[in-house]
Amino acid sequence: MGIYRFTSSAHSFMDHLPLPDRASFPLLATNPELVWLDNAATTQKPRVVLDAERRFYEESNANVHRGGHRLGHAATEAYEAARKTVARFINARPEEIVFTRGATEAINLVAYSWGGSQLKAGDEVLLSTLEHHANIVPWQLVAQRTGAVIKPIPLQEDGQIDMTAFCTLLGPRTRMVAVSQMSNALGVCPPLAQLIAAARSVNALVLVDGAQGVAHQSVDVSALGADFYVFSGHKVFGPTGIGVLWGRTEILDAMPPWQGGGEMIERVSFDGTTFAPAPRRFEAGTPAFAQTVGLAAALDWLAAQDRIAIAQHETALYQQLAEGIRYLDGVRIVGTAPEKGPIASLVFGRAHPYDVAQFLDERDIAVRVGSHCAGPLMQSLGLSQGTLRVSLALYNTQSDIDRLLAALQDTLELLQ
Numbered sequence: 001m002g003i004y005r006f007t008s009s010a011h012s013f014m015d016h017l018p019l020p021d022r023a024s025f026p027l028l029a030t031n032p033e034l035v036w037l038d039n040a041a042t043t044q045k046p047r048v049v050l051d052a053e054r055r056f057y058e059e060s061n062a063n064v065h066r067g068g069h070r071l072g073h074a075a076t077e078a079y080e081a082a083r084k085t086v087a088r089f090i091n092a093r094p095e096e097i098v099f100t101r102g103a104t105e106a107i108n109l110v111a112y113s114w115g116g117s118q119l120k121a122g123d124e125v126l127l128s129t130l131e132h133h134a135n136i137v138p139w140q141l142v143a144q145r146t147g148a149v150i151k152p153i154p155l156q157e158d159g160q161i162d163m164t165a166f167c168t169l170l171g172p173r174t175r176m177v178a179v180s181q182m183s184n185a186l187g188v189c190p191p192l193a194q195l196i197a198a199a200r201s202v203n204a205l206v207l208v209d210g211a212q213g214v215a216h217q218s219v220d221v222s223a224l225g226a227d228f229y230v231f232s233g234h235k236v237f238g239p240t241g242i243g244v245l246w247g248r249t250e251i252l253d254a255m256p257p258w259q260g261g262g263e264m265i266e267r268v269s270f271d272g273t274t275f276a277p278a279p280r281r282f283e284a285g286t287p288a289f290a291q292t293v294g295l296a297a298a299l300d301w302l303a304a305q306d307r308i309a310i311a312q313h314e315t316a317l318y319q320q321l322a323e324g325i326r327y328l329d330g331v332r333i334v335g336t337a338p339e340k341g342p343i344a345s346l347v348f349g350r351a352h353p354y355d356v357a358q359f360l361d362e363r364d365i366a367v368r369v370g371s372h373c374a375g376p377l378m379q380s381l382g383l384s385q386g387t388l389r390v391s392l393a394l395y396n397t398q399s400d401i402d403r404l405l406a407a408l409q410d411t412l413e414l415l416q
């Protein structure tokens, strides 16, 4: 073992940054010993989000788009105001925002509706090898129905997308390129601008999975140039059960409904039914309206923070972690591409990631182990045991990283 000193005093690089602290997050405030490093799975919620949802239930609760009463109007207004907040947050127009249960449902919606109506036998869907299962399996399902072909885009050794291989795969049959903004398993961020420009050159559409990226980078879908962007509320300090699909109006307008029910129709009769325009065409049944209020509170709260300071803080913590790991024998970070978010996947010489995580948990340090819903990625890296993933958020501190590194050192002395 090396002799890195795990002390907070060794790092004073971000003391001046005005960041929200643990006190704003009730779960972290009531568990002062907890080191929450599983942010890629879900983030903790600031009090403003919990308050907004509680206030909605206490003061405005009614079903939306239905009530012939003032509460119903207030609830509908809150729901549609949340759509405007989401639109503002990603620089889109409200009519381009479809509420879904999460990123998974948003991708399923696109694959089922756009894919099911547009893809023909032999058409190609290009997916990076980095993708989460949520951005693989829906495409496999629609490929089975339509005869379309899934083509995986290989990675370089550092975990970045191999752009030469990508350009070779692109061709006249490519109809869709679906890629992550940030890999949930490695933190690697694909070069979206280049990928989108190349996809455009063959008239392919692009779906960007922002499930991880949205919490760490500002998003401007108007500038991005993609056709679809998806994310989940719970990974960006909002509630569970709510997510977002952004799509270009002209594409959403041409897509058929994917679920039928109340509120997605214009007129229903046994002779035939006509459908509401997007986005309501894709929001059948009672939506998660209280959660949209919580999501809007989360996005307004995040937008009011200094996002550049947050990104610097997270990068500094990642560097502190990477530096500390260098002093631990037999520990390696997988995915060393320079374009990275604050996520580190660790592998160990002899210790099993599950055993290490168990030791960390006993020290109140929460990390994730396994394949991180990225089976093809783990297969391509030859990591049958998966990895131990450390994923950071704005409320993590130098002391969190110090504690993790110290606990890893102790653990590995026992296990290796």
Ligand SMILES: Cc1ncc(COP(=O)(O)O)c(C=O)c1O
Residues within 6 Å of the ligand: 040, 041, 101, 102, 103, 104, 105, 132, 134, 135, 180, 182, 183, 184, 209, 211, 212, 232
């Ligand atoms: C990159 C990525 N895409 C999609 C998802 C699916 O998100 P959800 O389970 O919230 O729908 C996740 C969840 O971990 C993810 O990390």
